[in-house]
Amino acid sequence: MTDTITLTGLVATDPKHLTTGEGLSITSFRLASTQRRYDRSKQSWVDGDTNWYTVTAFRRLATNVSVSLVKGQRVLISGRMRVREWADGQRKGISVEVEAESIGHDLLWGTSSFTRSIAASRESDAEATQSQGGSGSDADSGGWAVSEVADASQQSHTTDASEAPTAPERADAELADVPF
Structure with missing residues (x-):
C-alpha cells in the first residue's frame, strides 16, 4: 500500500x-x-x-x-x-x-540558502521559452534568453535582515499600480 x-x-x-x-x-x-x-x-x-x-x-x-x-x-x-x-x-x-x-x-x-542547479535551471528556462512559443534554444526564436550563471556564489542569494524591505516599503510597492 x-x-x-x-x-x-x-x-x-x-x-x-x-x-x-x-x-x-x-x-x-x-x-x-x-x-x-x-x-x-x-x-x-x-x-x-x-x-x-x-x-x-x-x-x-x-x-x-x-x-x-x-x-x-x-x-x-x-x-x-x-x-x-x-x-x-x-x-x-x-x-x-x-x-x-x-x-x-x-x-x-x-x-537556509538556495542554489538552483544548472540542470534544473536549463529545464525550466526551456519550458518557459516553449510556453512563449519558442524552441528553448535562444532569444531570437521568440523566447526569453536567460544568461547562465557559472559561479554558484552568484546563483544563490541569502537575504540579510538589513537588506529586507520594511513593511511600508513592501506595501508601497504592492499599491504602486492600483488604479485608485
Missing part, C-alpha cells in the same frame, strides 16, 4: 548516496520524527514517541539531497509511504519507508 505523507523531523544518519550501473542516482537516510506536546502538570513541552523512517530519494532529488543535507538537520519531507514487514533470521519487525517526492530544510528552526 502506498500513501502520501508529509513529515517533519531530524536527519538521523548522514545521507548515503550511490549511482547504479544504469546511472540512477539514489540517496537514503534515516529520519527521526518526535511528537512534542505540552504537559500542563509540568508546565513545559515534553517529547513524545519517536517514529523512525527510512527516506529514499531518486534521480536529481537524490543528487541534491546528497550535497545539501547532513545528520542533525531539521527537514520537511513529502512522499509516498510504505510499511513493510521484514525478517532477519530470528528477528522480525516492521519498517516504514518513504519514497521522497520533495525535501527541504525546516525553516522554523533556522535559515
Whole structure:
C-alpha cells in the first residue's frame, strides 16, 4: 500500500548516496520524527514517541539531497509511504519507508540558502521559452534568453535582515499600480 505523507523531523544518519550501473542516482537516510506536546502538570513541552523512517530519494532529488543535507538537520519531507514487514533470521519487525517526492530544510528552526542547479535551471528556462512559443534554444526564436550563471556564489542569494524591505516599503510597492 502506498500513501502520501508529509513529515517533519531530524536527519538521523548522514545521507548515503550511490549511482547504479544504469546511472540512477539514489540517496537514503534515516529520519527521526518526535511528537512534542505540552504537559500542563509540568508546565513545559515534553517529547513524545519517536517514529523512525527510512527516506529514499531518486534521480536529481537524490543528487541534491546528497550535497545539501547532513545528520542533525531539521527537514520537511513529502512522499509516498510504505510499511513493510521484514525478517532477519530470528528477528522480525516492521519498517516504514518513504519514497521522497520533495525535501527541504525546516525553516522554523533556522535559515537556509538556495542554489538552483544548472540542470534544473536549463529545464525550466526551456519550458518557459516553449510556453512563449519558442524552441528553448535562444532569444531570437521568440523566447526569453536567460544568461547562465557559472559561479554558484552568484546563483544563490541569502537575504540579510538589513537588506529586507520594511513593511511600508513592501506595501508601497504592492499599491504602486492600483488604479485608485
